[in-house]
Amino acid sequence: MNTSSAQASRRNGYLFTIAASLLLLYLNYEYISRQIRLGGLGDFPAHLYTLLPLFRTGEWWKGWMSAPHCLWHLTTLFFYQVFRLPLEAAACYATCVYVLLHYLTLIWCIQKITAYAGEEESLIRSNVIAFGFTFAQALYFYWLDAGSRYLGSFSMNPMHNPTQMSVRIFGILCFCLVIDLLGSSSGETYRPVFFHVALHRRRYHILLAVLLFLSVVMKPTFAEMFIPAVAFCMLGTLLRKLIQKKDDCVTYFKHCLTMLLCSVPALLYMLVQYLVFFFFGGSYGDEGGLIFTKWLEVWKLFTDNVYLSVLLGMAFPIYMIVIDPRFFCKSIMGRISLLSYGIGFLEAALLGEAGDRLSHANFIWPLMSGMLILWFTALMRLLMLERAKSENSRRQTVLVNIGWVFFALHVLCGFLFLAQR
Numbered sequence: 001m002n003t004s005s006a007q008a009s010r011r012n013g014y015l016f017t018i019a020a021s022l023l024l025l026y027l028n029y030e031y032i033s034r035q036i037r038l039g040g041l042g043d044f045p046a047h048l049y050t051l052l053p054l055f056r057t058g059e060w061w062k063g064w065m066s067a068p069h070c071l072w073h074l075t076t077l078f079f080y081q082v083f084r085l086p087l088e089a090a091a092c093y094a095t096c097v098y099v100l101l102h103y104l105t106l107i108w109c110i111q112k113i114t115a116y117a118g119e120e121e122s123l124i125r126s127n128v129i130a131f132g133f134t135f136a137q138a139l140y141f142y143w144l145d146a147g148s149r150y151l152g153s154f155s156m157n158p159m160h161n162p163t164q165m166s167v168r169i170f171g172i173l174c175f176c177l178v179i180d181l182l183g184s185s186s187g188e189t190y191r192p193v194f195f196h197v198a199l200h201r202r203r204y205h206i207l208l209a210v211l212l213f214l215s216v217v218m219k220p221t222f223a224e225m226f227i228p229a230v231a232f233c234m235l236g237t238l239l240r241k242l243i244q245k246k247d248d249c250v251t252y253f254k255h256c257l258t259m260l261l262c263s264v265p266a267l268l269y270m271l272v273q274y275l276v277f278f279f280f281g282g283s284y285g286d287e288g289g290l291i292f293t294k295w296l297e298v299w300k301l302f303t304d305n306v307y308l309s310v311l312l313g314m315a316f317p318i319y320m321i322v323i324d325p326r327f328f329c330k331s332i333m334g335r336i337s338l339l340s341y342g343i344g345f346l347e348a349a350l351l352g353e354a355g356d357r358l359s360h361a362n363f364i365w366p367l368m369s370g371m372l373i374l375w376f377t378a379l380m381r382l383l384m385l386e387r388a389k390s391e392n393s394r395r396q397t398v399l400v401n402i403g404w405v406f407f408a409l410h411v412l413c414g415f416l417f418l419a420q421r
Helices: 003-038 044-055 060-066 071-082 087-117 123-135 162-184 201-218 221-244 249-278 306-313 315-323 325-330 332-350 355-360 362-387 393-420
Strands: 290-292 351-353
Touching (some): 044 071, 044 162, 071 087, 071 162, 123 393, 162 362, 201 249, 221 332, 306 315, 315 325, 325 332, 325 362, 332 362, 351 355, 362 393
Antiparallel strands (some): 290 351
8 A cells, every 4th residue: 555545544534534533422412311211221410410419519428428420410510610601511511521541542452452362453443343342241131131231231331320331431541551560560571552551651650649649539340350360360470480489589579569559549548438338327327337148149039040141241252252262361462351351250259248138139230341451452352363383274264254143142132222212
């Protein structure tokens, strides 16, 4: 491709990005508006009419006590007070900002991973894939009793909840940063995937600390799943180095301590949040508290077949794990994604709240964040396999195409869900 053709292609890609972004904002704005008007399953009315008024009073600390995960609420208040928008419109705009940032980050990740794999994806196709990822939902068949897309199967894109939709951008960026930070610690031969961390390692450690902290201020459930996943991954690597008596054990241990320091601000604020939630009243009052439940007790409130629900919600990532288990077991990206989903699953299976709040299933949110990380990894691996050279290229092409079919079915269910709501 000559220079003029490349420039024209890039220009068309930018125009397509603008058009796709506007469509994304329109669809989300319309959906959120309906959620606010109709209520029902959506969490927007509760955040908008119950929690936000507390922030608008002179005693702002009452609002913070009710929702210490307040970044979305503060963003909504910014649009409401600075731009003098109606409260409902302010909530729509606040959510759309984070949805758009998540979408643009996905495009950037797709281009980075494909360039790493050998051939950068076109901007137009990157948009199409990222657009689908943003709306993908669990597979849904009315004749299978597995719960709806949220109730039972759940989703990495719970469009009815503003804070979970908004925390996705921080989650993806933290994951990408951790991949390169851990990868660079393995030696000088490491090729960065998303960030050139070796050039400014301290800056990227600070960036990770900031992003983790912002994710907790938005919603603590991502960090409560992700930080333990990274810790277990690093601990496993350290133990292996010690057993094998590697020369870089001390260096890697120092790297572990540095990563721990990155998580300290998020961990401290998370501790404050849970003290507020469960011990100092907060939005929970005297109604509930953290409890251990029977295995899958909370999840079974929404479906009679949890494992079928998992299959329908995670069909695409499960397929990718089946066709390429080595990547998910050996690579840093694969191991952290499996650990993230596994820890999220355990929290959903064993944790709940006492009293009437048991049915609120608030410990399902870490599971949804784990779903996001595993989905993201599966997509990145599919894009890499699409560009990988194989001795059996025909077989690999068939497997990759089947993967895209699974992905497309999830996206189709997402658009059907959007149309029905």
